[in-house]
Amino acid sequence: MSLKKIEQIKQSKWFSIWDLIAFGAVIITSVVLIIAFTVGRDKSALDGFYLSYRGEQVFTYDFQEGKAEIILQDNIEVGEVENGRFTVRFYTDGKKGYNDLLVDTEKRTVEVTASNCSTHKDCVYTPKLQNNSSTPIICTPHAFSVCPLKFTDDGVIR
Amino acid sequence: MKKRIAACTAALISTVTACCALTGCNKNAESYGKQIYSMGAYATLTAAKSDISKEDFDNLHERVRSFLTATDNSISSVMSTSYIYKFNMADAGATVEIDETSYEILSLAKQIYVQTDGYFNPAVWYNEDLYGFLNHSAAELDGMPYMREWVGENADRYLPLPEQKYVTAFRELSGCFGELELSQDNGKYYAVKPVKTVTVEGDDNVYSLRVDLGGIGKGWCADKVNRMLTEEGIEYGYFSFSESSMSLKKYNGNRSGNYTLMLRDPRGVFGSPFASVSVSGENLSTSGDHRQYYYVEGVRYSHIIDPVTGSPVQTGIASVTVIGGSAAQSDALTTALSAMGREKAVEYINKNLADCKVIMLIIENGNGKIITNCPNKIKIENSAYKIANTVEGGKIVLE
Numbered sequence: 102m103s104l105k106k107i108e109q110i111k112q113s114k115w116f117s118i119w120d121l122i123a124f125g126a127v128i129i130t131s132v133v134l135i136i137a138f139t140v141g142r143d144k145s146a147l148d149g150f151y152l153s154y155r156g157e158q159v160f161t162y163d164f165q166e167g168k169a170e171i172i173l174q175d176n177i178e179v180g181e182v183e184n185g186r187f188t189v190r191f192y193t194d195g196k197k198g199y200n201d202l203l204v205d206t207e208k209r210t211v212e213v214t215a216s217n218c219s220t221h222k223d224c225v226y227t228p229k230l231q232n233n234s235s236t237p238i239i240c241t242p243h244a245f246s247v248c249p250l251k252f253t254d255d256g257v258i259r
Numbered sequence: 260m261k262k263r264i265a266a267c268t269a270a271l272i273s274t275v276t277a278c279c280a281l282t283g284c285n286k287n288a289e290s291y292g293k294q295i296y297s298m299g300a301y302a303t304l305t306a307a308k309s310d311i312s313k314e315d316f317d318n319l320h321e322r323v324r325s326f327l328t329a330t331d332n333s334i335s336s337v338m339s340t341s342y343i344y345k346f347n348m349a350d351a352g353a354t355v356e357i358d359e360t361s362y363e364i365l366s367l368a369k370q371i372y373v374q375t376d377g378y379f380n381p382a383v384w385y386n387e388d389l390y391g392f393l394n395h396s397a398a399e400l401d402g403m404p405y406m407r408e409w410v411g412e413n414a415d416r417y418l419p420l421p422e423q424k425y426v427t428a429f430r431e432l433s434g435c436f437g438e439l440e441l442s443q444d445n446g447k448y449y450a451v452k453p454v455k456t457v458t459v460e461g462d463d464n465v466y467s468l469r470v471d472l473g474g475i476g477k478g479w480c481a482d483k484v485n486r487m488l489t490e491e492g493i494e495y496g497y498f499s500f501s502e503s504s505m506s507l508k509k510y511n512g513n514r515s516g517n518y519t520l521m522l523r524d525p526r527g528v529f530g531s532p533f534a535s536v537s538v539s540g541e542n543l544s545t546s547g548d549h550r551q552y553y554y555v556e557g558v559r560y561s562h563i564i565d566p567v568t569g570s571p572v573q574t575g576i577a578s579v580t581v582i583g584g585s586a587a588q589s590d591a592l593t594t595a596l597s598a599m600g601r602e603k604a605v606e607y608i609n610k611n612l613a614d615c616k617v618i619m620l621i622i623e624n625g626n627g628k629i630i631t632n633c634p635n636k637i638k639i640e641n642s643a644y645k646i647a648n649t650v651e652g653g654k655i656v657l658e
Contacts, residue, residue: 156296156324223550237294239301241501246301252292254305256510258499259521259532 147209147232149250152177152191152202154243160189163250164209182206188214191245198243200224211247218242290496290511291316297327298335298476300501306488307495307511319491323484323498330480333360334472336384337393343472347384351467352454362448364472364479364587366441371475371591373437375607379595380566382436384469385429390571391418392551392562393471404462417553417560428457430569432466439468478504478544478590485542485586504544504586515539524641525549525577526622532640533578533620534629542586546593547578547620565598574600577622583615601630601657608632609654620644630655 116124149163159173171177180188185207191200201215212229216222224240230247234255238247291313292305304323306316335341342357349355357365371379387393389405405425409418438453456465477500484498485506495511497518509516517539521532525547548561552571560571579596581589592612596604601621608617609632616633628647631637632655639646649656 153294153296156294237301237303241300244296244299246294246296248294252290252305254290254292254496254510254512256512256517257519257521258497258505258507259502259523 147211147230147235147249150211150230151248151250152189153246153248154191154193156244159191161250162204162211164206167206191243193243193245200240200243200245202247213238213240213247216240216243218245293320295320295324295327297324298331298473298480298501300477300503302327302480302498302500304484304498305496306491306493309511310493310495311491315491319487322487326483326487327480330360330476330483333358334364334476336469336471336473343470346450346452347469349452349467351452351456351465354449354451357448357450359448361450361472362441362443364476365439365450365470367479367587368470368472368475368591369437369439369441371588371595374611375592375595375599377434377437377566378598378603379474379591380433380436381470381472381474382433382439382468383429383564383566383569384471385432385466386426386564386569387471387562389421389425389429390560390562390564391553392564404464405459415554417555420555420560424459426569428459428466430566432457432468433566433569435468436470439470474594475587475591477501478542478586478588480504481506481542481544481586481590502545502547502550504542504590506542506586507539509539520582521640522578522580522618522620523547523549524627524644525620526627527641533627533644534618534637534639534641536580536582536616536618536633536637538582538616541582542584542589543580543582544586544589544593545578545580546590546597548572548597549577563594563597567598572598574598575621575623576601576604576619577627578618578620579604580618581612581615582617583612589615605630605648605655605657613653621647630657 148165149161151158152160154176160177161170169179171179176192178190186203186205189202189204199217200213202211203214204211210229210231213224216224218224218240224238227238230238230249233249233251233253235249236259289308290305291308292303295302295304304320332338332341334343336343336347338344342361346355346357368381405421407419409416411417432455435453435455440451442449453468456467458465481498481500481504488496488498488508493508495509497505497507499505507518510518515537517537520536520538522534522545524531524533527533546563548559548563551562552559563572565572574597576597579593581592596607596619599607604619616636618629618631618637621628621630627644629644630648631646632650634646634650647658
């Protein structure tokens with residue numbers, strides 16, 4: 102290598118404009134990846150939910166396909182859809198106990214609105230399911246629960 | 260040119276490294292999760308998809324479900340076919356054959372009964388029933404002369420307080436739990452019921468000892484399921500039984516591998532926490548007065564019975580969480596610490612639980628205080644609550 106070439110390399114800039122453009126692209130991509138991994142991952146809209154009685158599924162609803170499946174006919178009554186919302190009534194065996202649910206197909210949420218389960222009605226006061234990481238709604242006296250169809254573990258245990 | 264290549268490469272490596280660091284560069288963060296209904300409560304089982312196939316997870320779920328059902332069949336105090344039910348129904352002094360599960364849990368309960376000076380006492384069965392906190396589905400248990408009618412509706416519903424003569428008699432009966440004898444011979448297990456009985460004036464019944472293992476059973480199950488997860492090679496996931504006991508592996512969604520455990524505020528809106536703690540690879544249990552309770556003349560009566568008074572605890576300790584050790588032990592200890600009261604509980608923690616993280620919420624006159632031996636490990640989620648102690652040499656010092 103000639104002395105002239107070495108001098109040229111010594112005098113050349115560390116970064117040209119194209120280098121900076123390349124670095125910028127890498128940084129933007131990194132930021133997008135960070136957001137995708139840390140923020141977006143667990144906040145996806147609720148794909149669907151299932152109702153469980155004594156550990157067995159009795160009803161499922163898939164928001165993406167708009168499809169409901171009643172597994173135990175005697176325990177479930179589904180109301181008509183009005184303004185994108187419909188009700189589901191769950192009955193315990195013998196129809197002594199019930200839990201009423203409101204399903205919003207546009208907002209993709211489901212909540213328990215009424216129950217004759219117990220004094221404190223924890224299930225009614227539990228926040229609605231609104232994404233795949235939402236905490237299941239559990240009605241212990243009726244051995245009944247409402248769970249996201251697609252389980253995603255968001256690392257928070259309540 | 261080489262300088263540029265070197266600079267570009269260095270920048271790229273450092274950016275990608277930073278990106279990986281921030282995102283945790285974790286394994287596939289997705290998990291399998293299923294619920295199991297057992298012992299009148301829900302359990303949750305999760306495992307990372309990177310640790311186990313769907314088919315194997317489904318098999319594990321079935322194994323766990325069978326195990327929980329079998330345990331319930333052994334130790335249920337209301338199922339007429341269970342070993343503990345048979346023990347409860349036997350005459351005083353009778354030798355009752357039990358199974359290995361009941362034997363193991365009763366043995367552990369006896370150990371903790373001694374360790375806690377009787378503050379963990381699973382023999383407060385009649386006192387729990389007296390205050391309306393037992394499931395009365397079995398026909399044999401209905402019609403007890405001490406039972407009263409519930410009054411009111413919904414949140415105002417309550418059970419009128421029992422006659423003191425019953426509280427006193429049943430408290431005295433529970434005190435003979437230490438006399439329960441356990442033995443095994445040729446693969447068979449036996450429990451000998453204490454000979455002590457009590458009677459109550461104006462009541463023809465002769466009452467003998469009965470036990471309820473609900474205060475230790477869920478923790479015991481969590482320990483066993485934790486072992487199953489380990490055997491399956493599960494590194495990421497957890498098992499949670501009701502809100503009572505948990506066994507945690509690591510969380511696969513962040514770099515630390517820690518779960519965020521939210522401790523429920525017993526006086527808050529449903530689900531709102533008073534504090535949180537990051538934790539992984541631990542067993543833990545929590546006990547609070549928020550789920551089963553009622554008010555009589557402004558006094559709150561919860562399902563946790565104080566073995567010293569025979570009545571629901573009035574110590575002001577509304578919630579206790581013990582992280583560390585076995586889940587069975589922490590399950591029993593949370594109940595015992597609630598009954599001990601603040602000073603005794605702190606003394607016990609300082610002496611016996613230095614290796615565990617303990618968080619207690621005390622509610623007095625509507626004000627909440629947190630007492631803990633790990634103030635630097637918890638995050639306060641409700642600013643109305645403050646930590647009311649310091650820690651010196653790992654020991655709690657009350658202010």
